[in-house]
Amino acid sequence: xxxxxxxxxxxxxxxxxxxxxxxxxxxxxxxxxxxxxxxxxxxxxxxxxxxxxxxxxxxxxxxxxxxxxxxxxxxxxxxxxxxxxxxxxxxxxxxxxxxxxxxxxxxxxxxxxxxxxxxxxxxxxxxxxxxxxxxxxxxxxxxxxxxxxxxxxxxxxxxxxxxxxxxxxxxxxxxxxxxxxxxxxxxxxxxxxxxxxxxxxxxxxxxxxxxxxxxxxxxxxxxxxxxxxxxxxxxxxxxxxxxxxxxxxxxxxxxxxxxxxxxxxxxx
Amino acid sequence: xxxxxxxxxxxxxxxxxxxxxxxxxxxxxxxxxxxxxxxxxxxxxxxxxxxxxxxxxxxxxxxxxxxxxxxxxxxxxxxxxxxxxxxxxxxxxxxxxxxxxxxxxxxxxxxxxxxxxxxxxxxxxxxxxxxxxxxxxxxxxxxxxxxxxxxxxxxxxxxxxxxxxxxxxxxxxxxxxxxxxxxxxxxxxxxxxxxxxxxxxxxxxxxxxxxxxxxxxxxxxxxxxxxxxxxxxxxxxxxxxxxxxxxxxxxxxxxxxxxxxxxxxxxxxxxxxxxxxxxxxxxxxxxxxxxxxxxxxxxxxxxxxxxx
Numbered sequence: 387x388x389x390x391x392x393x394x395x396x397x398x399x400x401x402x403x404x405x406x407x408x409x410x411x412x413x414x415x416x417x418x419x420x421x422x423x424x425x426x427x428x429x430x431x432x433x434x435x436x437x438x439x440x441x442x443x444x445x446x447x448x449x450x451x452x453x454x455x456x457x458x459x460x461x462x463x464x465x466x467x468x469x470x471x472x473x474x475x476x477x478x479x480x481x482x483x484x485x486x487x488x489x490x491x492x493x494x495x496x497x498x499x500x501x502x503x504x505x506x507x508x509x510x511x512x513x514x515x516x517x518x519x520x521x522x523x524x525x526x527x528x529x530x531x532x533x534x535x536x537x538x539x540x541x542x543x544x545x546x547x548x549x550x551x552x553x554x555x556x557x558x559x560x561x562x563x564x565x566x567x568x569x570x571x572x573x574x575x576x577x578x579x580x581x582x583x584x585x586x587x588x589x590x591x592x593x594x595x596x597x598x599x600x601x602x603x604x605x606x607x608x609x610x611x612x613x614x615x616x617x618x619x620x621x622x623x624x625x626x627x628x629x630x631x632x633x634x635x636x637x638x639x640x641x642x643x644x645x646x647x648x649x650x651x652x653x654x
Numbered sequence: 655x656x657x658x659x660x661x662x663x664x665x666x667x668x669x670x671x672x673x674x675x676x677x678x679x680x681x682x683x684x685x686x687x688x689x690x691x692x693x694x695x696x697x698x699x700x701x702x703x704x705x706x707x708x709x710x711x712x713x714x715x716x717x718x719x720x721x722x723x724x725x726x727x728x729x730x731x732x733x734x735x736x737x738x739x740x741x742x743x744x745x746x747x748x749x750x751x752x753x754x755x756x757x758x759x760x761x762x763x764x765x766x767x768x769x770x771x772x773x774x775x776x777x778x779x780x781x782x783x784x785x786x787x788x789x790x791x792x793x794x795x796x797x798x799x800x801x802x803x804x805x806x807x808x809x810x811x812x813x814x815x816x817x818x819x820x821x822x823x824x825x826x827x828x829x830x831x832x833x834x835x836x837x838x839x840x841x842x843x844x845x846x847x848x849x850x851x852x853x854x855x856x857x858x859x860x861x862x863x864x865x866x867x868x869x870x871x872x873x874x875x876x877x878x879x880x881x882x883x884x885x886x887x888x889x890x891x892x893x894x895x896x897x898x899x900x901x902x903x904x905x906x907x908x909x910x911x912x913x914x915x916x917x918x919x920x921x922x923x924x925x926x927x928x929x930x931x932x933x934x935x936x937x938x939x940x941x942x943x944x945x946x947x948x949x950x951x952x953x954x955x956x957x958x959x960x961x962x
Contacts, residue, residue, distance in 0.1 A: 393778070396771050400785035403836065407788065409811050410800050418809060467696035474689025475682075482693060486700050491946065492708070493897045495921045496939035499932055500710035501703065502925075523703035530696060555688055584793020586900045591926065602795040606904055609802075618809035621799055628796040636791035640784065644844065 407629065414622040431619035435627065438608050438620070440597045442627070448514060449583055449600040455518035456582035457575050460525045464574055467526075468533025468567070469559055473545065483530070490527045498591040505592060512595045520592065521582045529574045536570030537563065572642045580632055601628055714936035721930040733937035737924075742912060743938075746920045749827075753916065754895035757831055762887055764835060765842035766880075770872075772843070773850055783847075786840035794837060798904035801833040805905070823913035826906045830914070833901055838894075842887045849883025850876070885957050892949060896942075917942050 414431050436442045470476070471483055501520055510516030540563055553561065586602050593599055599607070605624030609616050690697075716730035737743055768786055772779040789797065803809050805819035812819075819829040853876065861871045877884075899918040902908060908915040915923075917938065925935035 392771070396782055399768070399771075400782050403785050403789060403840070406800055406804060406836065409804070413803070413809065413811070463695045463699060466692040466694075470689050470692035470696070474685055474692065476686035476689035476693065479689065479693070482697055482700065485704070486696060489700070489704055491893075491943075491950065492704075493918065493939060493942055493946065495897070495899065495918045496711055496936075496943050497704070497707050499921070499925050499935050499939060500707035500714065503710060503714075503932070504703075504707055519699075520703060523699050526696065526699060555692075580791065580793070584795060586793065586795035586904075587922075590903075591922075602793060602799075605799060606795065609799075616806065616808075618803050618806060621803050622809070625796050625800045625803070629792050629800075632791040632793070632796075633788060636788065637784075640787070 407633075410622050410625050410629075414619065414626050418619055431617075431623035432627075434617060434620040435605075435608070435623045438604065440599075440604075442601075442604075444597060445599060445601045445604040446627075448598060449602075452514050452518050452521065452589075452600055453579050453582040455515065456521045456525065457578045459518060459522040460529050460578040461571060461575055463522065463526065464529035464533040465559075465564075465567075465571065467530045468537050468570075469563070471530065471534040472537030472540075473555075483534075486530050487527045489523065494524070494587055498588060502591055512593055512598055514598060517589055517592055517600075518582070520588055521585060522578075524585075524588070525574075525578045525581060528577060532570050532574050533567065536567040540566045569642060572639065576635065576639050576642065579635065583632060584628075711936045711939060714933050715940045716937075717933050719931075719933040719936070721925065721932055729933070733933045734941070736934050737938045737941065740920070740924075740934075742915055742920055745912065746915045746917050749914060750896060750898065750916045753827060753830070753898060753914075754892060756827070757834055757895045758888060758891045760831060761835055761838055761842060761891055762884065765839050765887065766846055766884070768839060768843040769846035769850055773847065783840075783843075786843055788840070789837050790841040792837065794900045795904060797833060797837045798901045801829070801836075802905055805829055820906055821910065823910060826910065826914050830901050830905055833905065834895075838891075842891065845887050845890075846880065846883050849880045852883075853879045881957075885953070889950065889953055892953070893946060896946060896949070 415427050415429060417427065467486075471479065498520075505511055505513070505516045505520075508516070510519070544562055544566070545558060583600075584602060585600075586606070589600050589603050593603065596604075596607070601624075605621065605628060608624065609621055714725075715733055716728055718726040718729040718732070720726070772782045772786070792800075804811065807813065807818070810819075818825060820826045857875055857879065858871065861875045866874070897918055898916045899922065902914050902916050902919055903922070906914040908919055921935045921938050921942070923929055924938060925932055929935065
């Protein structure tokens with residue numbers, strides 16, 4: 387049943403897709419002129435990266451803090467929100483749900499300009515917390531949608547039996563429903579992490595203090611440092627540092643990532 | 655983390671325990687209170703970080719509002735006329751439309767091909783799926799920086815081709831499209847794969863019994879049944895491309911000769927980079943929002959008409 391030409395074509399495509407990543411990893415440790423790694427193989431480019439301005443440690447810390455806060459906020463808000471939309475009827479329920487989905491329809495740029503002004507007024511300018519709050523808002527349409535269908539997929543008898551046993555809705559949520567919606571939570575958390583770790587335009591607009599920048603912004607700025615001469619070696623090293631956690635996380639959670647879609651979330 | 659957002663639902667939650675004999679109406683009211691309590695964090699987020707900013711941007715678009723000077727009163731419709739008169743406005747619109755069409759056609763076509771190739775579940779296809787999907791774990795900014803190095807004459811592994819990847823307007827456009835295809839093809843492949851797996855085997859069996867060939871089966875069975883998934887991919891791809899920013903900001907910086915300036919880049923430039931005019935940037939983003947709504951409404955309507 388295997389048709390050889392098709393296999394060769396597909397294999398070639400796979401190599402084409404993997405090539406840029408493989409090249410970046412090799413190039414970041416290989417010798418090249420104009421970088422910190424001129425002779426022989428080694429980690430010179432990574433040392434350049436480590437010493438850049440506030441130091442890569444600081445930027446990694448910023449990115450980690452923003453990503454973790456965004457994941458925690460997104461999980462908390464969408465857990466309660468999804469529970470509310472799936473299990474309760476309350477006035478304004480449909481309007482709130484639709485308005486939350488409408489966030490998807492509005493360009494980032496349209497929201498970032500007023501958010502820049504709003505965060506200044508809230509005293510959250512140049513703040514990693516402010517950045518995380520905005521990134522959480524951008525995650526809500528997907529997260530709320532995902533958690534709503536996850537809760538709706540939980541058998542109603544399970545929820546009702548908990549209430550009959552005298553559980554409050556809060557205890558029913560944490561003891562009975564939480565285990566059932568775990569796959570949804572993992573998908574939502576993974577998406578929130580990848581989005582927060584990688585986002586570029588949001589910190590570009592909201593963060594101007596170079597010590598508060600997340601990693602993508604720092605690596606992008608690093609390119610035009612020394613009199614307009616680009617240090618490609620350090621850029622490649624930066625890409626590797628940026629990509630590695632995402633790829634590892636993706637490979638580890640691939641099943642959930644794929645299942646998140648396969649669950650029918652996006653059918654039709 | 656604001657603790658109020660997390661603990662707010664706790665108190666009314668107790669009210670839902672239904673002691674016998676309570677009237678139905680009261681119970682329903684406490685249900686809706688509880689529901690609101692759980693939805694409160696969502697509502698707060700949507701209100702503060704979505705509704706209020708929309709109101710501010712609408713206000714900004716009709717005001718003389720500098721980046722450093724703040725609001726200096728209404729001036730409608732000056733911002734809108736200034737935007738349309740900007741010498742980069744029409745080129746940016748034209749380029750964004752061209753880029754959107756090119757990207758959408760190539761990306762959806764290729765993703766459909768990939769989905770068909772890896773449709774059957776086996777080990778080899780599992781490896782292929784993973785290879786195609788890995789780039790979508792990267793951020794668009796990381797991918798742009800990666801391709802920036804690949805395209806640069808100094809570090810390029812493709813130097814032997816002797817091509818200038820970003821030197822001419824056309825080359826810059828196609829080089830960016832290649833980056834976007836690399837980054838997103840796996841993602842759209844996955845969405846289409848979901849659609850493909852929703853088509854029951856019986857339908858294919860019936861087509862086979864009717865003597866349909868491979869191409870006929872694809873044309874008259876697979877494609878029509880895949881239409882909802884294709885429509886979803888098209889909407890996502892059109893929207894994403896119309897809002898393109900990272901890839902051009904990092905890869906081409908709008909060059910050469912401002913030939914690859916997109917609308918969102920123009921908004922950014924008007925607000926922060928040189929322009930320092932939030933009013934004008936807000937006006938342009940309102941125009942962009944309107945365009946986006948029109949495209950989406952047309953798409954949904956087209957989809958519904960064909961289905962009806």
